[in-house]
Amino acid sequence: MAAHGGIDLVQVVILLAAGVIAVPVFRRLGLGSVLGYLAAGLVVGPFGLKIVSDPQAILHAAELGVVLFLFIIGLEMEPQRLWALRKQIFGLGVLQVLACGAILTVVGILLGFGPAVAFVFGMGFVLTSTAIVMQVLEERGELATEPGQKIVSILLLEDLAIVPLLAIVAIIAPTGEGGDFMSRFIGIGVALGTVIGLVAVGRWILNPVFKFLADAKAREVMTGAALLVVLGAAVVMEMGGLSMAMGAFLAGVLLSTSSFKHQLEADVEPFRGLLLGLFFLAVGMALDVSVVISNWQIIALSVVAFMLVKGAVIYLVARITKSGHAEALERSVMMAQGGEFAFVLYTTAASAGLISGPTNNIFTATVILSMVLTPFSLIALRYLMPKRQQSMEGVEQIPDGLHGQxxxxxxxxxxxxxxxxxxxxxxxxxxxxxxxxxxxxxxxxxxxxxxxxxxxxxxxxxxxxxxxxxxxxxxxxxxxxxxxxxxxxxxxxxxxxxxxxxxxxxxxxxxxxxxxxxxxxTFESALTFGSRVAQALGATADEAAEVIAGVRGRDAKRFELQQMGGGITAGRDLLISNAEEQAREGGVSTTGPDEAETGDREQV
The missing domain is CATH 3.40.50.720 (NAD(P)-binding Rossmann-like Domain)
Structure with missing residues (x-):
């Protein structure tokens, strides 16, 4: 039953429950949160239990999760750091996109599609899922590592590539006007003007505005302003013919040097996590099982062929650019799937009449299945790859006859x-x-x-x-x-x-x-720390030293009792009795036995 105003709260509750149940289970099984969301979406979607009937509407809303995610990534990419990655973005990124696009177009032709359709199919598959890869890198804590930065650079270039790809689709589409090149130049000018305008706003306007809002001491207004900046930049970039995700990323970069950077990140983070999970749920719901069943041969062949070929090309590009075998193999497996921007490209091609509706469904199902298979591929890689060997360059083994006091x-x-x-x-x-x-x-x-x-x-x-x-x-x-x-x-x-x-x-x-x-x-450093805090609260140096000596003495007695076999309980009882005795003598309060049993559990 829909709630007042047309919001179906039952669907919202079911979506939240599906994610809350599936994600912890899948993470406990070692399958990752992404696969948990995808599986939950498939179960509750129109091709599962049919609880949600319009996954596309949810997918469009959930794309805000990707937008907010790229904004947070942008906050970590200060301009100097981004400039340092320019060779990887426009060197490694361009090389991988062009190489994968050319080979996958050939694969599409071999699968029986026309050259133009094969080009759209292949180039859409080149655009790796930013959401999946970033989520995996974040969960592993590898975003800041050198291999992680290379992957981030390639993903940024792929996000930029959606702009010329959409222009190419408009040109080669049968409904396109061959001589309408002036509109193309106007579109490029509008896009450049949008970027310049956004940079100007970020450079001269945003910081004073956030300072004014911070002085107002209204936390909810700061949160609203953070969302306004992200979504406003995304909308402006989309109106200029660019992707919303790139707008959010650029806004993040512009604010990365702001004194309000950490406040913005804290305000946006809860929305980012929730909407990104909803995005993966929607992708799972959008998988049309009937299309997969009726076209299983071509879809299965396309998924296998495209993932294997794309992975092989990524591996070769990585090796050519002097990455090690393990790093190249991991990158190829992680980036072998298609991504969310493929949906945009395929939908645009279908609207322009370049591909038919059923063909669009086949292409979309191929990309979704590749996204579903990625977590399994990463798990298989983890078990099949030998343990990474440390580089011994510049390291000496122990010589014979090493002696020292x-x-x-x-x-x-x-x-x-x-x-x-x-x-x-x-x-x-x-x-x-x-x-x-x-x-x-x-x-x-x-x-x-x-x-x-x-x-x-x-x-x-x-x-x-x-x-x-x-x-x-x-x-x-x-x-x-x-x-x-x-x-x-x-x-x-x-x-x-x-x-x-x-x-x-x-x-x-x-x-x-x-x-x-x-x-x-941590024992001695903790005692010193406690002594300094005691002095900050008014104790003299002598009083603090006396108290610390008492703590050290009681700890030694408790430790000796436990070593002799009294166990943790006996040592804790001694701690409580001594603390209570000291409290009575000094007239200070102390925790009760129940409180004393919590915390580190006598592990210090």
Missing amino acids: VLVIGFGRFGQIATQPLLVLKHRVSIIDNDTDMIRAASQLRFKVYYGDGTRLDILRAAGAGTADVIMICVDKKESATRIAELLRDEFPLARVYARAFDRGHAIELLNTGVEYQIRE
């Missing part, structure tokens, strides 16, 4: 600080680590670090564990630290071992393996 295993944040007093006192320190990037970075600071995995007995022998006066275990993984401590206890029982502990339980575990000294990695 102190052997340091692990040279991360903890190890770097812990070794500095020893180096100042002129002790001979040997350092090993198995992170090649860190070793290269350390060499630039004139630290000599050798490559070696401390969990291997042969590496410990070669590193001089048998002759070192002290061995420092500074690795950040507690399983590795425990394993190294056990090896040292069994093979070098006379070694004096000092270890970094992850938490209280790990500290007890290390002591049980025979280490001479352990320290929990």
